[in-house]
Amino acid sequence: MASEMKRAAWGAQAHKDEIGKLPVAFPRTMGPNAMTYLQEVIDTGMTCDMMGRFEAAFARELGVKHVIATPGCTPALAVLAAAMPWEPGDEIIVSPVTDYGTVQGLITQDYIPVFPDTAPGSINFSAQTIAPCITDRTRAILCVHMTGIINDMDAINALAKQHGLFVYEDVCQAVFGEYKGRVAGTLAQAAGFSFDAEKTMGSDVGGCLATDDSDLAERARFVGQSRGGVMKPHFGRLHTVAGYAYRMPNCTAAICLAQLEIIRPQVAHRDAMIRLLYEKLAEIPGIIPPTIPEYMNLFSCWMAGFNIDAEQFRCDTESFAEQLAQAGIPGAGMGAYYLMPAALTCLQEQSTRKLHPYSTPPASREYRYSGDDCPNATKYLETYIRWSTFCEKYQPEHCELAADIVRQVADKNRR
Numbered sequence: 001m002a003s004e005m006k007r008a009a010w011g012a013q014a015h016k017d018e019i020g021k022l023p024v025a026f027p028r029t030m031g032p033n034a035m036t037y038l039q040e041v042i043d044t045g046m047t048c049d050m051m052g053r054f055e056a057a058f059a060r061e062l063g064v065k066h067v068i069a070t071p072g073c074t075p076a077l078a079v080l081a082a083a084m085p086w087e088p089g090d091e092i093i094v095s096p097v098t099d100y101g102t103v104q105g106l107i108t109q110d111y112i113p114v115f116p117d118t119a120p121g122s123i124n125f126s127a128q129t130i131a132p133c134i135t136d137r138t139r140a141i142l143c144v145h146m147t148g149i150i151n152d153m154d155a156i157n158a159l160a161k162q163h164g165l166f167v168y169e170d171v172c173q174a175v176f177g178e179y180k181g182r183v184a185g186t187l188a189q190a191a192g193f194s195f196d197a198e199k200t201m202g203s204d205v206g207g208c209l210a211t212d213d214s215d216l217a218e219r220a221r222f223v224g225q226s227r228g229g230v231m232k233p234h235f236g237r238l239h240t241v242a243g244y245a246y247r248m249p250n251c252t253a254a255i256c257l258a259q260l261e262i263i264r265p266q267v268a269h270r271d272a273m274i275r276l277l278y279e280k281l282a283e284i285p286g287i288i289p290p291t292i293p294e295y296m297n298l299f300s301c302w303m304a305g306f307n308i309d310a311e312q313f314r315c316d317t318e319s320f321a322e323q324l325a326q327a328g329i330p331g332a333g334m335g336a337y338y339l340m341p342a343a344l345t346c347l348q349e350q351s352t353r354k355l356h357p358y359s360t361p362p363a364s365r366e367y368r369y370s371g372d373d374c375p376n377a378t379k380y381l382e383t384y385i386r387w388s389t390f391c392e393k394y395q396p397e398h399c400e401l402a403a404d405i406v407r408q409v410a411d412k413n414r415r
C-alpha cells in the first residue's frame with residue numbers, strides 16, 4: 001500500500017500499460033522533485049519564495065530576462081493587456097482560431113479585438129491576412145501558435161515593424177516548440193504561457209508572462225501581480241492603478257518547477273511522435289493532417305487534429321468525430337467553437353448595440369463579429385477534427401493504433 005502511494009505520488013501510474021488503448025494526459029507524468037518542492041513550501045511555513053524560484057528557472061530555460069508567474073495564461077495575457085499603455089477602443093489584432101483565454105484580458109480592458117482570416121489551408125493567420133486589418137487604431141498583434149503550429153513570426157514581425165506595432169505570442173499550445181532554432185515565446189516582444197493540467201507542461205493550473213522588456217515587466221508586476229499599491233507615509237497603501245493581484249500560488253510553483261525539470265526530453269519525444277502520427281494519418285485517403293512548416297524544427301503540441309475531405313465521406317464531420325471518440329480516440333470532436341469571431345456572442349451584442357468601447361468615441365468605425373468575416377477559417381474548421389489528449393506517453397505503437405482507428409472510421413464512411 002505504502003509503495004503504491006509513493007508510486008502514485010510520483011505519477012508512476014501515469015505509464016501503466018493499457019494494451020490496445022490510446023494514452024491520455026491524466027494521470028500526469030510528474031517531475032520526480034514535485035513532492036520535495038511541495039514539502040519545502042509546507043516545511044518553511046509558506047515562507048519560501050517558490051514562485052520566484054520558478055520564475056528564475058523558467059526565464060533561464062527560455063532565455064528571457066523576465067518571467068512573471070500567474071495562475072494561468074488567461075490572467076497572464078490579462079496582466080499584459082493591463083500593463084500596456086493602450087486606450088479603450090484601441091484595436092488589437094488576434095489570431096481568429098483560439099481559446100477564449102487569449103482575448104479575455106483585451107475585452108476587460110475595453111480594447112477591440114480584430115480577427116483577420118486564417119491563411120488558406122492553415123489554422124493560423126499570416127502576414128498577408130493580417131495586413132488588410134491594420135488601421136491607425138491598431139496597437140498590437142497577438143499571435144497564437146494553434147495546435148503547436150508556430151506562426152511565421154519573421155514575416156509578422158517585419159509587417160509589425162513597418163507599422164510600429166507591438167507583437168506578442170500566446171504559447172499555450174506550443175510550449176518549448178521551436179521556430180528556426182528559436183524557442184516559442186521568444187519570437188516577439190512578450191509571450192503568455194499556460195501550465196494548466198492537461199497541457200504540455202501540466203501542473204494543476206498556472207501560467208506566466210515572459211519578456212525581455214524590463215519596463216513592461218516592471219509594469220506587469222505592479223499592475224498584475226501586486227495590488228497596484230504604493231506606500232504613502234502615515235497612511236499606507238494607495239492604489240494608483242487597478243491592480244489584479246494575480247500571483248502564481250507557491251504550491252503551483254513547486255509543481256511547475258518539478259515539471260520544468262522534465263520538459264525538454266518530453267518535448268523532443270512529442271515532436272517525434274506527432275510527426276509520426278501525422279505521417280501515418282496522411283497515408284489514409286481523405287484524411288488531411290496539418291502541414292508542418294519547414295521552419296519548425298521542434299513541434300510541441302497537446303492538441304492534435306486533422307481535416308477530412310468531406311467529399312469522400314457519407315457522414316458529416318461531427319458524426320465522423322463522434323465515431324472516432326466511440327472507436328477509441330478520447331476527446332475527438334469538432335473545433336468549430338475555437339472560431340472566436342463566431343463564438344464571442346458577447347462582442348457581437350456589444351458591437352451591434354454600439355456599447356462602450358464600440359461607441360463613438362472611442363471606436364473609430366463599425367465592427368462586426370461573425371464567422372462570415374473569416375471565410376478561410378470557417379471552411380477549415382467545418383472539416384476539422386481535434387483531439388486534446390495527445391501527450392508525452394505516445395509511443396510509435398500508439399501512433400499506429402490512432403491511425404488504425406481513423407482508417408477504420410474513414411473506410412466505414414467512405415462513399
Ligand SMILES: Cc1ncc(COP(=O)(O)O)c(C=O)c1O
Pocket residue numbers: 071072073074075098099100101102144170172173193194195196206207
Ligand atoms: C491558445 C490558448 N490560449 C489561452 C488558453 C488559456 O489558458 P489557461 O487555462 O492557462 O488560462 C488556452 C487554454 O486552453 C489556450 O489553448
